[in-house]
Amino acid sequence: MSGHSKWSTIKRQKGAKDAARGAVFTKLGNMIAMAARSGTDPETNFTLRLAIDKAKAANMPSANIQRAIDRIKDKSAAQLNEVLYEGYGPGGTAILVECATDNTNRTYPEVRLAFSKHGGNIAEKGSVVFQFDHKGMIRVKGSGDDILLVALDAGAEDVQDEDGESVIYTVNTDLAKVRDALREGGLEVLEAELTYVPNNTVEVSDAATAGKILRLMDALDDIDDVTNTHVNFDIPEALVEA
Numbered sequence: 001m002s003g004h005s006k007w008s009t010i011k012r013q014k015g016a017k018d019a020a021r022g023a024v025f026t027k028l029g030n031m032i033a034m035a036a037r038s039g040t041d042p043e044t045n046f047t048l049r050l051a052i053d054k055a056k057a058a059n060m061p062s063a064n065i066q067r068a069i070d071r072i073k074d075k076s077a078a079q080l081n082e083v084l085y086e087g088y089g090p091g092g093t094a095i096l097v098e099c100a101t102d103n104t105n106r107t108y109p110e111v112r113l114a115f116s117k118h119g120g121n122i123a124e125k126g127s128v129v130f131q132f133d134h135k136g137m138i139r140v141k142g143s144g145d146d147i148l149l150v151a152l153d154a155g156a157e158d159v160q161d162e163d164g165e166s167v168i169y170t171v172n173t174d175l176a177k178v179r180d181a182l183r184e185g186g187l188e189v190l191e192a193e194l195t196y197v198p199n200n201t202v203e204v205s206d207a208a209t210a211g212k213i214l215r216l217m218d219a220l221d222d223i224d225d226v227t228n229t230h231v232n233f234d235i236p237e238a239l240v241e242a
Contacts (some may be wrong), residue, residue, distance in 0.1 A: 025064055026224045028055040030100035032068035034080050034227075040069050046176040050193055057191070085111050086128035090119040090212040091233070093202050094128045097220055098228040107225040114223065118216035131232060132196035136175030138168040141188040154181035165190065169197065198232030210239040 032051045039045035042052050048069075055065050083104060085097040101107040112122045135157075140147065143161040151159045151168045155178045158169040170178045172194055179192045204210050213233060220226050 024058055025055075025060055027100075027227050028058060028060050029064060029068040029071075030080060030225070031055075031227045032065060033071045034082055034100045036069045036072040037080075040072060047194075050175075054191075054193065083107065084129065085122060086125065087111075087115045087122040088120055088128065089115070089216050089231075089233070091202065091204055091206075091209045093204070093213060093231060093233040094131050094198065095120070095216075095220075095232075096129060096132060096196050096230040097226055098230075099223075099225045100227050101225040107223070110223050110225070111220065114216060114219035118219055119212045120216050129196070131200070132198050132230060134172045135195060135197045136170035136172050136178065137191075137193055137195045137197070138170065138175070138179050138182060138189060139191040140166050140168060140182060141190055142166060147187060150182065150185040150187060151178075154178045154185065195228075196230035198230075200232065202233045204233050204235045204239070207239055210235045214240065 028051070032048065032055060035045065035048040035051040038047060040048070042049040052065055055068075080100045080102050081104065083099045083101060085099065085108070087095050087097065089095050097111055099107050099111070114120075115122045138156075140151075141164075143164060143166045147166045148159050151166065155174050156168045156170055160167045160169075168178070168182070175192060175194060179189055183189055204213060213235065217229060217231070220229055
């Protein structure tokens with residue numbers, strides 16, 4: 001799972017930069033609106049609570065958050081649908097693209113074009129997703145045996161140390177329970193979300209291939225309807241910064 005956690009870190013760093021210019025607010029608003037379809041009260045809708053927490057972490061204004069929630073009540077507003085696209089990037093890397101869209105006739109061609117322009121191709125439904133497991137992922141401050149014990153007692157499946165933080169994986173249906181237990185255990189939760197974790201990781205050591213992959217990921221992230229991406233590649237930090 002290390003490749004997944006590294007890519008998660010890269011996305012967080014990129015997201016922090018984009019948030020400074022409000023580039024992520026459209027995506028976050030779509031995520032909130034999608035989550036609100038199952039209930040507009042974050043106290044009883046954990047998915048909505050996660051989306052709101054993510055928006056707050058990106059400094060999204062409260063008015064924008066409320067407007068996204070209210071969108072679900074507005075019968076005249078175009079309704080969003082959740083879509084998962086599957087594809088392959090350069091080097092045979094597997095990529096899942098989560099979208100929230102009110103028009104798949106717009107979104108699908110945009111996603112397909114991003115793949116084709118950067119050495120990849122969009123794939124048939126079900127041909128890529130089987131390479132991933134749907135998991136809960138929680139990132140907490142600190143690392144070491146004490147955190148490992150607290151996480152395992154809370155019901156975590158796996159814990160990995162990463163740059164002074166711990167990445168904790170759970171069964172997807174246990175995410176809320178484990179996150180709350182970690183907080184009750186005194187841990188500082190930095191991030192929590194449902195994600196797709198690859199069963200196997202593809203190591204990318206060639207700079208040219210790494211560059212193509214990263215340009216593809218940037219192109220996907222630039223699509224407003226894309227809310228999240230999940231990958232099975234592991235690119236060394238030196239190549240990411242190159």
